[in-house]
Amino acid sequence: MATANPDAGEADRLARIPSTEEAVPLEERAALHTSNRPLLTIGVMAATIMQILDSTIANVALPHMQASLSATSDTVTWVLTSYIVASAVAIPLTGWLADRIGSRNLFLGAVVGFVIASMLCGLASSLPEMVIFRVLQGVAAAFMNPLSQTVMMDINPRSKQAAAMSIWGMGIMVGPILGPVIGGWLTDNYDWRWCFYVNVPIGIACFLILWALLPSRDITKRGFDIFGFSMLAVAISAFQLMLDRGQTQDWFSSWEVWTEGMVALASAWMFFVQLFTARNPMFDRALFLNRNLLTGVGFMLVLGVLMTATLALLPPMLQQLYGYPVLTAGILLMPRGIGIVGSMYIAGQLMKRQVDPRMMVGTGLLIAAWSLYDMTGWTLEMGQQPFIVTGFVQGIGLGLVFIPLNITAFGTLDPRYRTEASSLMNLSRNIGGSAGISVVTALLARNIQTAHSEIGQHIPDPGLVANDPVVSSITGGATDTVLAMADAIVNKQAAMVAYLDDFKLMMILTLGSIPLVFLLQRPAAPKVGDEPVHVAMD
Template sequence: MSAPIANRQTADVAATPVEQRGLLTVGVMLATVMQILDTTIANVALPHMQTALGATADTITWVLTSYIIASAVAIPITGWLSDRYGSRPLFLVAVVGFVLSSMLCGIATNLEEMVGFRVLQGISAAFINPLSQTVMMDISPPSKQARAMAIWGMGIMVGPIMGPVLGGWLTENFSWRWCFYVNVPFGIVTLAILWSLLPAKPLRPRPFDLTGFALIAIAITAFQVMLDRGQQLDWFDSWEVRIEAGIALSAGWMFAVHMATAKHPMFERALLKNRNMATGLIFMMTMGLVMFATMALLPPMLQRIWKYPVMDAGLLLAPRGVGTLITMFFAGKLIGRVDPRWMVGTGLAVAALSLWEMTTWSLEMDYRWIVFSGLIQGLGLGLAFMPLNLIAFGTLDPIHRTEGTSLLNLVRSIGASVGVSVTTTLLARNLQTSHADLVGHITPFSLPSMDPSASERLMSAGDTIMAMIDAEVNRQALMIAYLDDFKLMAIVTLCAVPLVMLLRRPPKPQGPQHVAME
């Protein structure tokens, strides 16, 4: 090898150098935050959308489900599309599609239109996250990749937390339609920056694995529909859920066999043979489960248990984002001095500790404990997220980055869906169990401090008094059910910590890992 080429391999230069890296980073992060906000921004507006679109309480949830399914199905083909047509055209088309579909969602007049437009929005959104992460790594020299991943991680972690706050504010002050219209001006600015500065990468055409894509699309769709319909249909007591589970399991198994035997599989087998990437997928699924399940549980909990208004509930969740920003900032500075594996393990342990602390919440506590727990959980998740991404890609060839990012985003999405479905199911069932247990103790003789005759008069006072007693029993039972969910998530997070031992420490940055030969 000639000396110039050897020097290029050891130089601290980006895989895809650009002149205005700062401005391009702004454009990439605008696209990322815009997309990630839409995973939660519409949640608080569902009741308003239900009335305007003429939907029922059951069918309006398809506004969320259609977006999730479309995004999950499209994510796996990001790597192939990027190699076949180029990452720059794909990124630009994804942003244009996302902005146009957001505008169409805002003008939808019925549920059918809304679901169709949300499918288009989900497909466009599926490409933005993997491509944005790849671009952030490609345009940064190895010595700056920790900082780049910290910036990217801030958008990924803070977006879902700020979504309900922004969605609630827009819905209360303007209309639910502005939850979608807000993407248009930011999308135009994003498109202008990316069009001007986003570099092109060499094409790497390869055959499209139609069989693999069909199998994974069927598996993901059946699995997501099963999760969405399971609670409503009482899970495996329903033949529909059994069939969906059978299809998901069969298609998933066939996809695994196809991946192991196909000549040109959808994902390069080198990805799953890489120990850091394979272990990172497990960690990412755990983090998706914990983060999104927590964000699905807390807003209704704050409103139902402590009667906080929508905006106040959103503001009480903001400290999670603050904690994430703090540790993301410091993690980027510590990454070269501290073993990133210790940072991942410590971050997950702190997140588990915060979830365990949440199991001690009571009906009488004030907002300060909610703020404190959220801040600690944000600190833990932020400390683990950025080093985990660096470890996952630290031993991976840069040509596999787009496929790797699409896989990480896919498993995080699946983890989020599983987490939300399992915790809401357990919440409903534990609510019924706890209510039955508490009601068993409500008798004329269960209040020893009260005079028996007064207790008897209370029990016979009529429907109003009994309704008040039942409401309080429901409130107590609901609190117990929420605490049980927090305990489960704490245990799951803690069980993931030992997996840190499977990770290899990535080499210290010494330049790009893949240099084109001249």
């Protein structure tokens, strides 16, 4: 009589028990596994906000840096420009480096580099030193932004990616608004060097969390397109130099600006030729066959202009025309951040309920355009309420655009292209921001001159007024003082008209981008059978 084998029975029983991986539905599996997703999210977002803050935190400290670094008002702006140019040039490298050395290793290295560069910036004793250290800081920051977005999508299943993008988007959109506030407070109460030292403890905490919990994508050995990257780097650098130097060189009246523009155009042309003909191009050509991603890149240009140009215009307007101190001006910009946070949360909830993201993007753009229209009616005599209301409303509009746009752009894309796609989206936003600042600043200067001459036509000739005995008797002999006061009023009115013209231009740009919504395809809803890409961990 045969006897039962107890070991075989136990093996049978264990085989019938589903593993943890099998017990989780396919649509609920993330591409990357981590043992503590909430803590890793905190670490990733702290790193993201840290580097985003540094794009604007130094703005209000420039006058103090100028004295400490023995710089002029023209040269000290390289503290900002060097960071922007270095970041823009390095962003396209993110996808290739992540494949080559691993996304985990690149992220950890970027955080370490950013912390060291921040410390060196705080220790800088001359402008050349500061520019070099800011370049290093910008390169490290360039990798952190795309990698953080990729990690947030990879560690969350499709059903939670909208919420993950809401969290990531809050940091991206609110960071630049908080930068001037924090920078102003640190500069007023401590020293401008603390705008950089503050990154050190935060960066160390981020590194420890990422070291313990951050998984990695597979390492893929692929060739590097050195010619393509070189052409792209030259194009971005020449374009940024043209934007920075254009205002002081009277734009295309200068051969320098013409040269920089032609170099940028020729380099960009050679880059695209290389992109579509090389065996191993800088970006995978499959990215440019994805309609949603290309449309998302176009929208990011517009968002870069709206976010960055608005933040470049409002602080000097609030300080110079309305007389608000730096800290108060920063606080008046915060309702914009509150609106963004609130609408991003709402957008995440609507995405969970399968609301069409294209409808949210279009609605958000209409709301943002309405807020800009309302801003064209501002006057010099108004109080703080219009700044608060329009900022909050504009934040709601931008928040409704950002999350659905990212989900739509990545929703039809193979997960293995996420890092490269994120690099393209961030590069587009950076270029839009740089171009937007230069355009609105140039238009502001020219429109001030135009408005001043038009308003000045209604004021009598100062020479005739000064010699008029009737006027002299009325002013008690202080005719020159009265004329100076009248000229100051004309200057303020002209500046106000120029600011309103810039707001009108941005409103037109926002409305003009709305038809792009019709190019977007609605991503398919997550369903059973959607197999995620499983990636090895280091």
